[in-house]
Amino acid sequence: MKNKFLKYYSAYKLFFASCVVVLVSSCNQANTINTVNTSPSTPKAVAVPQTFSGDSAFVYTKKQVDFGPRIPNSSAHEKCAAWIIEELKQYMDTVIVQEYKSRGYDGKTLSGKNIIGSINPKKGNRILLSSHWDTRPWADQDSVRKNEPIDGANDGASGVGTLIEIARQLAITKPDLGVDIILFDLEDYGQPENSGLPENEDSYCLGTQYWAKNLHVPNYFAKFGILLDMTGAANATFTQEGTSRQYASEIVDKVWKAGTTAGYGQYFLPDKTNPIIDDHYYINGLTSMKVVDIIHYDFNTRSHFWKHWHTHGDTIDKIDPNTLKAVGQTLMQVLYDELANS
Ligand code: AHN
Numbered sequence: 001m002k003n004k005f006l007k008y009y010s011a012y013k014l015f016f017a018s019c020v021v022v023l024v025s026s027c028n029q030a031n032t033i034n035t036v037n038t039s040p041s042t043p044k045a046v047a048v049p050q051t052f053s054g055d056s057a058f059v060y061t062k063k064q065v066d067f068g069p070r071i072p073n074s075s076a077h078e079k080c081a082a083w084i085i086e087e088l089k090q091y092m093d094t095v096i097v098q099e100y101k102s103r104g105y106d107g108k109t110l111s112g113k114n115i116i117g118s119i120n121p122k123k124g125n126r127i128l129l130s131s132h133w134d135t136r137p138w139a140d141q142d143s144v145r146k147n148e149p150i151d152g153a154n155d156g157a158s159g160v161g162t163l164i165e166i167a168r169q170l171a172i173t174k175p176d177l178g179v180d181i182i183l184f185d186l187e188d189y190g191q192p193e194n195s196g197l198p199e200n201e202d203s204y205c206l207g208t209q210y211w212a213k214n215l216h217v218p219n220y221f222a223k224f225g226i227l228l229d230m231t232g233a234a235n236a237t238f239t240q241e242g243t244s245r246q247y248a249s250e251i252v253d254k255v256w257k258a259g260t261t262a263g264y265g266q267y268f269l270p271d272k273t274n275p276i277i278d279d280h281y282y283i284n285g286l287t288s289m290k291v292v293d294i295i296h297y298d299f300n301t302r303s304h305f306w307k308h309w310h311t312h313g314d315t316i317d318k319i320d321p322n323t324l325k326a327v328g329q330t331l332m333q334v335l336y337d338e339l340a341n342s
C-alpha cells in the first residue's frame with residue numbers, strides 16, 4: 001500500500017515538475033525564446049530577437065513604390081538604387097554595387113546594378129538573403145494598359161523592404177554570423193506573354209545570371225540562401241516550390257520549420273508545388289550554393305502566382321505589415337538557429 005502510494009506520489013511529482021517545465025518554456029516562447037532542438041542529446045536553445053518590425057518594413061516598401069516604377073534605364077530606377085545603397089550603408093559593414101550591362105529579350109541594352117550589403121564580411125560561415133529591386137515595365141497579365149509599367153509593391157519592393165529591415169535589425173542585434181543581402185536588378189524584364197517572339201525562358205533574372213557568372217567577391221560562397229518573391233500581401237501562402245526542393249530540400253525543411261517555430265505556420269504551408277524559374281534557379285544551377293524561394297503561391301489562380309502578379313493591382317494597399325513581419329521574423333529565426341548550431 002505504502003509502496004503504491006509512493007509510486008503514485010512520485011508520478012504526481014514528475015507530472016507536476018513537467019507542468020512547470022512546459023509552463024516555463026511556453027512562457028519563454030511568448031516572450032523572446034524559441035527553442036531550437038536539433039538532436040535530443042544536445043538541445044540548443046537560442047534567444048531570437050522578436051523585434052523585427054513589419055511597420056518599418058512597410059515604410060521601406062512604400063518608399064520604393066513612391067519613386068515610381070523602378071524600370072531599367074529610368075530615372076526612378078536610378079534614384080531608388082541610390083536610396084537603397086544609402087540605407088544598406090547605414091546598417092551593414094560593407095556595400096558593394098556590381099554594375100553591368102545586359103541585353104533584354106527585345107535587344108535593348110539594360111544598365112543593371114546588383115546591390116550587395118554584408119555584415120561580418122570576413123567570416124567564413126555565410127548566409128545569403130535576396131530579392132529583386134527592379135520593376136516589371138509591363139502589365140502583361142492585366143486586361144488593360146498591358147504596355148504600361150506596374151507599381152511592383154509586392155513584386156520587388158516587399159522583399160527589399162523586408163531585407164532592409166533585416167539589415168537594421170542585424171545592426172542592432174549584431175549576431176556573430178556572416179550575412180549577405182543581395183538585391184538583384186533586371187529580374188523582371190522577362191519576355192511578356194504578348195511579345196509575339198519565340199519563347200525565351202532565360203529572359204528573366206538577368207541580374208542574377210550576371211552575378212552567378214561574376215561573383216561580387218572571388219570564390220564567394222554562402223552555406224545557403226533564401227530568396228523572397230512577393231512576400232508582402234495579406235494572408236500570403238508560401239508552398240514548398242519544386243526548384244527549391246530539387247536543389248535544396250534540406251534548406252526548405254529548415255526554413256519552413258523556422259516559420260512554424262516563429263509562430264507563422266499559417267503562411268508556411270507543407271504543400272509541395274511545381275518548379276518555377278526565379279532568381280534561385282540560376283544560383284542553384286550555375287553555382288554550388290543552395291537557395292530556396294519563398295514565393296506567394298495561390299491555388300486558385302491560373303498562373304498559381306499571387307492574384308495581382310504582373311497587373312496594375314500590384315499596389316501598396318495590398319501590402320500587409322503582418323505578412324512582412326511573418327517573413328522577416330522567420331528569417332531572424334533562421335539566422336539565430338544558424339548562430340546556435342554553427
Ligand atoms: C516566370 O514568370 C518565368 N518566373 C517568375 C519570376 C518572377 C517574376 N517573379 C516575380 N516576377
Ligand code: ZN
Pocket residue numbers: 136155188310
Ligand atoms: Zn514579376
